[in-house]
Amino acid sequence: MHDMTAMAARRESRLAALWRVVWNVIGRSHPKPLRESDRPFAWGPLALILLIESILLFVVAYAQGLGRIGDPGAARLFWPSVFALILPGAFWATRPTLDRRERLLALLLVGEALYALKIVYAPLGFPFFDEFLHWRTSLDILELRKLFVANPMLPVSPLYPGLELTVDAVAKMTGLNLFATAMLLVALWRALSVTALFLAFERVAGSARTAAFAVAIFMSNSGFVSFHGQYAYETLAFVFFLFICMLVLRLESDQAGDARRDTALALFIAPALAVTHHLTSYMTAGVAGLAALAYLLRPAPRRALAPALLVALAAFLLPIAWAKLISAPTADYIGSTVVGAMNDLGRLLSGEGKGRRLFVSSDGVAAPILLQVAGAASVLAIAVGLTFGFFRTLTFRPPRMAVGASRFRPWRSSGAAALGLLGAAFPITVLFRLTGAGWEIGNRLNPFLSVGAAFVSAVAITHFFQARRRGLVSQTLAGLVLAVCIFGGMVNGWGVAALRGPYRVEADSQSIEPAGIEAARWTREALGENNRFVADRVNNILLLTYGRQHLLSTLYGDPSTALLLYNPTFGPEERNAVKTGAVDYLLVDLRLSSDLPKLGHYFEPGDLDQYGAPPKHRNLLKFDSVAGVDRILDASPLVVFDLHGLRNPVAVSSTAIARGRPPLAQSGASGVATREGAP
C-alpha cells in the first residue's frame, strides 16, 4: 500500500516536472519588458534600403522582360531578386533597438516594394481577372455618371461601390486616367494597411519591435502581395477593417474619453465599410465581437465592452441593412461557394475526397522545388509561431498595463487574447487551401486570420526565441526567417505566375495581349455597347472592359454556351442556346484549340471536364458555314460572328450555302487558304 502511494507520488511529480518543461517552452512569458527605442531616428539606413530595393526592382523588371520572351534564365534572375528585395527591410525593421518610426518606415518600404512587383509585372494595364470586373464598374460610374449600373460578370460589384467612388473622385478631379489613379490609390491603401496594423499591434503589445515582427509576419499571408495589391473592393475594405480593429483592440487601454472618441471613429467608418465590401464587414464584426467577448470574460475594466459590442453590431447589421436596401444577391453569391467549400472540406477530413495538389497549377505544372520549400516553410513558421506563442499571448502583459493576473482574470490583456483566439483559427485557412472547392475561401480568409496569427508568432519570437538572444547572428537569422516567410507567402498566393511568361491559353494576365484588346475595342467602336456576347474567359473580361459589352455567364442565370464552340455541328440544341441566351455576337479565339487552359476552363467552370479536350479548330469555325451567321471581323486569331440572323431569320438568306458554294477557305490563321481567282 505504501509502495503504491509512493509510486503514485513519483508519477505525479514526474508529470509535474514534464508539465513545467512543456510550460516553459510553450507558455511562460518573458518576465522582463522588451528594451525599446534607445537609438535615435536615422534616415541613412532607410535610404540605403530604398536604393537596394530600387536596384533589385530594376533587376526584377529585366527578368520580367526575359520572361515575356520565354527566356529560361528569367526565373534564375527573378526569384532570388524578389527574395533579396524583402530581406533588408525585414531585417532592419525588427532590430532590437530602433526608433519606432524607423521601424514603420522600413516596413512601409517592404510593403510598397512588394506592391511595386505588381506594377513592374503589368505597368500598362490591369492584369488580374477581378480587376477587370471592378474596372467595368468604375468605367460605368466614370462615363455614365451614375451608380448601380449592372455589371454582367460581377453583379454585386456595382452594389458595393465604395472602391469605385474613391477612384472616381480622384480621377475626375485630377484628370488622371483610371488605371493610373487606381495604381496610386492601391499604393496608398497598402501604406495605410501597414500603418494601421503596426499601430494596432504596437498598442496591444506595448512594443514597437513586437509590432514590427507581427507586421512582417502578416506580410507572409498569401493575399498580401497579389490579392490585396489588386484593384478590387476587398483591398480598400481591408484598410477599413484594420483601422476599426486597431480602434477596438485598444479600447481597454484607452481613457474613458478616448474610448468614446475611438468608438465614434469606428462607427463613422463602419457604413463606408458596409458599402465597400460585405464579407470584410462581417469579418470586422467577428473580430470586434471576439474583442467584446474577451472584454466580457475579463472582469475589469469593463468600459471597453459596450463600445466593442456596439462596433460589432454596427459592422454586422449595416451590411445586412445595405443588402436589403439594394436587394443585393449576396446570400446566393456567397452561400454556394461556402457550401461547396464546406462539403469539400468534410470529404477531405472523412477521407472520402482527394485534396488539392499543392504547388501544382490547374494545367498540372508544378512549381520548382525551392519555391515549394519556401511556400511550405512560410506556413510551417506560422505553425511554429502559433505553438510557441499561443499561451504566451493569452498570458501576455503589455508593459504599461499594471494590473496583475488573478484567478478571476483569465488573461491580462483582452486585446492580446482576442488576437490569440483569432490566430488560433488560422489553421482553418490551411485546411481549406488543401481542398479543391475551398481553396478560394482559405485564400480569402487567410489575410484576416493572419492578423491574429502574426501577433501570436511575433510574441513567440520576442518572448521566447529572441527573449535573450539578441546578437547579430540571431537578428540576421530572424531577418532571414521573416524574408523566407514573406517570400513563401507570395509563392503560396501568386505562385509561379508572378513571373511573366509567353502567351498561354486561358491564363488571365498571361493571355492578355494587344490583338485581344484591339478586337474588344473594335466591338465597341463598330457594334456599340452592351451587345450580348459569348466568348471565352479571357476575352470575356476584355469585352467587358475595352468593349463594354454584356457577356453571358452561367454563374448568373444565362444558358450554357460552351456547346456552341465545342460541338462539331450547329444543330437544334445550339440554335436553342442562341435563342434562349439572346446571343447577338460570338467572339471565337482560335488559339483555344492549341492548348489546355492554364486556369482549368475555357468558357465556364467544368467545361474541360465535360468535354475532355480543347475545342477543335474546325468546330470553332463551323459558323463560317452556318446560314444566317455573318463573319464580321477577322482579327486572326480572333474572329467575331454576328448571330442576329439566327434569331431573326427573315433578315437573312442561305442562298450561298444552299447553292453548294463552299465557304471561303480558311484565313491566314490556319495557313491553308489560297487566293481565289478574280472574275
Place this chain on the structure above:
Amino acid sequence: MNRMTAGWLLALWTAGGYGVIALSAPTVIAALWICPVVLYAPGRLILSDLRIERDPVETLAGSVILSLCVTIYCGFVLNILDSLTQSGWLLAEALAMLGLLLIGPGHDVRLGVAAGGARLPRPTAPVLFVGLAAFVMFGAAILLAASDAERERPFPVLQMWLLQDRAANAVEVGVRNGEATEAAFDLELRGEGRMIASYRDMHVAAGATVKKIVQVTPERSDAERIEAVLLKPGEPRIMRHAHVTISRRLENTADSDRRD
C-alpha cells in the same frame, strides 16, 4: 488655426480647383492641387472636431482613412443629385469640409500632424543623394517594364471587318494595321461569282485604319453572300476574310473612301 482662416483657405482651394478644371490644367498640377486636400483634410477636420490629437503617424493615417470615408459618402449624395461630375465632386468635397468646419466646437482647428514626439532629423546631403539615386532607379525599373510590355506583341494586330448598313444598302469594309510599320495589302470585295470592288496595293500606315463604303445589291437572287478578302500583294495566301449575307432592297454602286 482659426476656423475663419481655415474657411478662407477652403474657399481659396475651391476657387483654385474650379480654375484647374476650367483651364484644363495639366494632370500633375491638378493632382498636386486636389489630392493632398481631398485625401487628407476632411479626415483631419473630423479628428480636430472630435479633439483627437494623438501620435503624428496615427493622425496622418486616420485622416486619410476618414477622408476616404467622406469621399464615399459624398459619392452617394452626388449620385442622388445626379451630379457625379468633375465639378460635382469638387463642390461636394468643399461643402463637406465647410460642414466639418461649421459643426465643430469653438476651438481652433488643427490641420497639422505634429502633436508631440521627437521631430524627425533633417536628412543629410548623402542621404538625399542616395534617396535620389533610388528614385531614379525605381523610375528606370518602371520604364523598362513599360517598354517591354509595349513591345510584347505575340500576335499581329491586323483587323479586317465587313459590316452591312441595311438602311443605306451598303457594306463597310475596313482594315486596321495595328503594327508598328506600314503595310500594303490587296483588298477584294466579292459577290457570288463576281468581283464587286478591288483595291490593289493599298498602303495602310502604322496604327491607321482604312474604311471603304460600297453600295451593293444581290444580283441573281433575294440574298447574296458578300465576302471581303485581304491579301498580301503578289502572294496567293489570304490574310483575313469576312462575309455578310445581304438581302435585296439595294441599289447599286458608288463607293467612297475614308481614312482615319
